[in-house]
Structure formats: structure tokens, C-alpha cells
Amino acid sequence: MVNIRDLDPSASPLDYYGSELRRKRESAGMTQEQLGSCIFCAASLIGQIETARKVPTRDISERLDAALLTEGFFGRLVGLVLRSQLPSWFQQYAEMEARAAYISSFQAQLVYGLLQTEDYARAVLGVRADGDVDGLVEARMERQRILEREVAPLVWVVMTEAVLRQEIGSPAIMRKQLEHLLQVQQKREWVRVQVLPFAAGAHAGLAGGEFTMLRFDDDPDLVYTEDFISGHMTANPQAIREGSLRYDHLQATALSVEDSAALIARVMEERYGDQPQPNGLYMA
Numbered sequence: 001m002v003n004i005r006d007l008d009p010s011a012s013p014l015d016y017y018g019s020e021l022r023r024k025r026e027s028a029g030m031t032q033e034q035l036g037s038c039i040f041c042a043a044s045l046i047g048q049i050e051t052a053r054k055v056p057t058r059d060i061s062e063r064l065d066a067a068l069l070t071e072g073f074f075g076r077l078v079g080l081v082l083r084s085q086l087p088s089w090f091q092q093y094a095e096m097e098a099r100a101a102y103i104s105s106f107q108a109q110l111v112y113g114l115l116q117t118e119d120y121a122r123a124v125l126g127v128r129a130d131g132d133v134d135g136l137v138e139a140r141m142e143r144q145r146i147l148e149r150e151v152a153p154l155v156w157v158v159m160t161e162a163v164l165r166q167e168i169g170s171p172a173i174m175r176k177q178l179e180h181l182l183q184v185q186q187k188r189e190w191v192r193v194q195v196l197p198f199a200a201g202a203h204a205g206l207a208g209g210e211f212t213m214l215r216f217d218d219d220p221d222l223v224y225t226e227d228f229i230s231g232h233m234t235a236n237p238q239a240i241r242e243g244s245l246r247y248d249h250l251q252a253t254a255l256s257v258e259d260s261a262a263l264i265a266r267v268m269e270e271r272y273g274d275q276p277q278p279n280g281l282y283m284a
Contacts, residue, residue, distance in 0.1 A: 007052055013084045017077055018052040024068050025050075039063035055085055055135035058142065060193050082142040085135040089230035096222060096233065098146050100153050102215040106250055107159040108206050109166065110214075111177060114144050114155060115191070116183060120177040123169030152190050158250045160196045161204070164267045177274035187262065194254035195263050204249035213243050 009019040025035050025046070032050070039060065048054035056064075061074035068074075068190065086094055097114075105112050110124060118141055125136045144215040146153060167174055184191050196203060214222040222236040224242040255263060 007050075013077070013081045014052045014054070014055065017056060017074070017081050018050045020077070021046070021064065021074070022050040023057075024070055024073075028068050030068075035064075035067060055132055055138060056081060057138050058082075062235075078143060079145075079192050082135075082139040085132070085139040087230075093224050093231055094143060095235060096214055096224075099144065099216060099219075100214040101155075101217050102154045103212065104156045104215075104247055105158070105212040106210055106247060107157060107163055108205060108210050109160075109163060110168070111156045111159065111163060111181070112155075113140055114159065115181060116140065116144075117173070117177050117180045119173045120168055123173060130178070131136040136253060147184075147188060147191065150190070155191045157192070157196045158196055158205075158247070158253075161198050161263070161267075164195065165271060167272075171272045175268055178268040178272065181264055182261055182268075185257070189284060192257050193260055193264075194251060194257055195260040196250060196254040197263065200253050203253050204246045208246060211246075213240075213241055213247060 007015045007019045007022075009016040016249075025032070028035075030038075032046040036043040040063070041060065043243060049056050049060070056074070056078055058078050059073070061078040064070070064074045065072050071284060083091060086151050103114070110116075111120060113121070116124070118137060121140045122133065122137050125140070126133050147155065164178060168177070181193055187195060196205070208225075210226070212224045214224065216222075221240045222233050222235050223239045224231060224233045226232070254260065
């Protein structure tokens with residue numbers, strides 16, 4: 001029998017979700033086993049969500065709405081739950097990112113979060129995760145929903161060639177990630193990626209490191225940077241001016257969008273293509 005503990009619904013979005021799931025399940029006259037059977041998951045998972053020990057996914061939430069006839073309640077609530085799983089210092093940035101009309105980012109080490117695959121994100125977040133890696137990954141995937149909106153932000157990313165060649169997770173994960181970069185540009189005209197090749201030599205991103213600029217229709221522009229402790233946002237006009245100038249230089253130095261796609265495809269095949277194993281077989 002699943003261990004039941006009392007939740008304080010006001011403690012966190014996750015606790016509120018769990019308490020509401022239990023309340024609505026019991027109102028429907030269903031056991032955890034019966035609900036789990038309806039949405040094709042184990043009763044233990046229902047119990048873990050109800051006791052705030054497991055972060056619900058969007059897929060689970062939509063299935064719960066269908067099974068409990070809750071008219072999208074859990075589908076609406078899960079966004080708040082997932083955002084609460086982000087580090088506290090990052091949550092404000094995620095809120096502003098979701099409101100931005102134009103996002104321009106320079107990345108020297110990793111693929112920008114909005115463009116990461118689930119496996120790539122898991123490999124990155126699993127290195128130093130203190131809590132639920134699954135919850136962190138799901139929260140990162142939730143951020144990407146802004147790219148699916150009817151009026152999505154324009155996302156323009158300049159990344160160094162090192163991002164393509166730094167193996168994260170495994171060759172298979174990297175191949176899928178680079179393939180995703182190519183596909184997302186083909187499917188969404190509001191997403192563009194430029195690669196800053198090694199051949200460019202010294203460039204405007206060396207001194208200041210990675211940064212992201214957010215532009216809004218009705219609010220002041222913001223510049224976001226991170227250090228190893230936390231993130232920092234500012235609307236300081238001098239910082240905005242410096243960030244804009246630096247980004248312009250990076251875009252001018254980087255390969256064109258078309259040449260960047262060609263380089264991504266070449267690295268994907270040459271570095272992360274089928275590789276022979278010692279037994280003579282091949283693996284992706």
C-alpha cells in the first residue's frame with residue numbers, strides 16, 4: 001500500500017498538485033490502482049505524485065485530465081509545477097524568456113537550453129544535479145514550449161564550433177542533438193543558428209563569455225549572464241549597448257546560417273556517424 005502523508009497545499013506548486021490529484025481522484029471514486037490503469041502507469045507513480053515525491057510530466061497531466069474529466073486543470077497546473085523545479089535564481093529568467101519577442105544568445109560550451117534534446121539535457125543536468133534529474137529535464141523541455149506558440153519569439157543563437165565537437169553524453173546523443181539543430185531550423189523559420197568556427201580565431205565572445213539578450217515589445221531589453229553560482233539579469237543601458245555591440249560582432253564573424261548548417265551536418269557525420277566497435281559491428 002502506498003504510504004500516504006499529509007500535504008500542505010500552500011507549501012509549493014508540487015504539493016498543491018499532489019493534494020489536488022488525491023482530492024479529485026477520491027471524488028471520482030477511484031483508487032490509485034484504478035487511476036493508474038486508466039492512464040497506463042503504475043499505482044506507485046500515482047502515489048508518488050500525490051505525496052509530492054515525484055514531479056508530474058505534461059504527458060501524465062494531460063492523461064489525468066482525460067481520466068478524471070478535469071477540463072485541462074492538471075495540464076494548466078503542470079507548467080507552474082515544472083517551473084518551480086528550476087533553480088530559484090533561474091526562475092525569474094525563465095519567466096522573462098517566456099515573455100520575450102526576440103532572444104539572441106551566444107553559447108561557447110553548450111547548446112542553448114531552448115534547443116537541447118531531452119537526452120542531451122539529461123547528460124548536462126546529470127553532472128551536478130542535487131535533486132530529481134527527471135524533474136529538471138522535464139522543466140527544461142517545458143521551457144521549449146514557447147517555440148510552439150502561435151506567436152513564438154525569434155530565437156537567434158551564435159555558438160562556437162567547440163559546442164559541436166564537445167561530446168556530451170555519447171556519440172549517439174550528440175548525433176541526435178546536431179540533427180535536432182538542423183531540423184528545428186527547417187521546421188521553424190523563427191529559429192536560426194550560426195556557428196563561430198575555430199578558424200575565426202580571436203572573437204568578441206572571448207572576454208565576456210556567454211550571454212543572452214531578451215527583447216520585448218513593451219518592456220526594456222535585458223542582458224542575462226551566469227557564473228558558477230547564479231544568474232544575473234540587468235536592464236542597465238550601458239550593459240545593453242555593450243551586449244548588442246558584442247553580439248553584432250559575433251554574428252558578423254560567424255558563418256552564415258546556411259554555411260553553419262553545412263558545418264553542423266559535416267561534424268554530425270564525421271565525428272558522430274557510425275563508428276566500428278572492436279567486434280567489427282557498427283553502432284550509431
